[in-house]
Amino acid sequence: MQDSERRLKALMVRGLDGDAAAHRELLTQLALLLRAYFARRLGSHASDVEDLVQEVLIAVHIRRGTYDRSQPFTAWSYAIARYKLVDHYRRQRIRVTAPIDDVHGLFVDAGDDAATAGGDLERLMAGLPAKQRAAIRHMKLEGLSAAEAAEKLSMSESAVKVSVHRGLRALAARVRGVE
Amino acid sequence: MRTDELIEELSSRAKPVNPFNVELRVAAGLGVGGALAVIAVALWLGIRPDLAQAAATPGFWMKFAFAGAVGVAAMALSCRLGRPGCRVRVLWWVVAAPIMLLAAAAIVQLAGASASERLRLWLGHSWMVCPVRIVVLSAPSFLGMLWAFRQLAPIELRLAGLGAGLAAGAVGASVYALTCEESSVAFLATWYSLGILAVGAIGAVFGPRVLRW
DSSP: OHHHHHHHHHHHHHHHOOOOHHHHHHHHHHHHHHHHHHHHHHHOOHHHHHHHHHHHHHHHHHTTGGOOOTTTTHHHHHHHHHHHHHHHHHHHHHOOOOOOOOGGGGOOOOOTTGGTTHHHHHHTTTSOOOHHHHHHHHIISSOOHHHHHHHHTTTTTHHHHHHHHHHHHHHHHHHHHHH | OOHHHHHHHHHHTTTOOOOHHHHHHHHHHHHHHHHHHHHHHHHTTTOOTHHHHHTTTTHHHHHHHHHHHHHHHHHHHHHTSSSSSSSHHHHHHHHHHHHHHHHHHHHHHHHHSSSHHHHHHHHHTTTTHHHHHHHHHHHHHHHHHHHHTTTTTOOHHHHHHHHHHHHHHHHHHHHHHHTTOOOHHHHIIIIIHHHHHHHHHHHHHHHHSSSHH
């Protein structure tokens, strides 16, 4: 992590000074990290992963002037990757967004932590009231209908919907609120 | 397109980047917007005829000092909001400081004034139009900020909109000071601040829609 920060930052700074080879190397290494990062979060939507990787690479290239050389490169690139991921979720109307507390997540080695794919969501959801958590789990993760979830939880159908709505809003607020 | 082809394509266009690119662009957006606002105020409301005499009074410069302080702070804030991964918390206080300082000075001024004077000091004779005109005169700078942000990478769109609005509002307020003949601290602290904050609010409302990238 410290290593990749130092290495990538050096490449970035050289690229900013006009060194095309360093810039190519930076984008190549970033592509690997991004592919692993998005794959962990979009497991079942593999085709979107490469689109997102390319979208972030383009953003990194076009907006590289916004990188402040006195700041960590990791934080800058991770912020862009997360922004594009959240934007992707929004377009897909999946309302559960990416956790923002794992800035280190982008820089772990590719593919070594598939097991934590669901862990992020679990950790975020742990802060919700039990009712909202159960409602989201049934309706959004297991794909039950509102009626089925209502029966399982012995709640009214509209109460289930309200719980899901409030829970998702709370999740979104938590994700946004940390910054 | 395959990713490796894309990388080739992008890195073939790796021109050197000025490290102050962001600041220059924001300054250009605000500067051009401010210049247009000066033309607008001259044609619309007219520069105050006693400009030369007024320039000798502290009340005149207080407006520029106030709007300038808010403007410079909000500009620095906007630049950082457009740079992913930069912390900005302290800068919010730097933007708020002149507004709060002037508000405190206004309270002192009003507390020391006689009851009959208070209302005049606070409302002047243009309180109803002042904030609205500041908002109108901020429009070109606000568009300039939107233009500047097209090359930036704001992550928190609502906050970025707020920062852009505050910067534009401060430019609008300084331009309005060229025509405004009020000079009471309480007037400035209320109606100038209100105008600037209103532009900030407009930016915050529209930020998520207009700043997406």
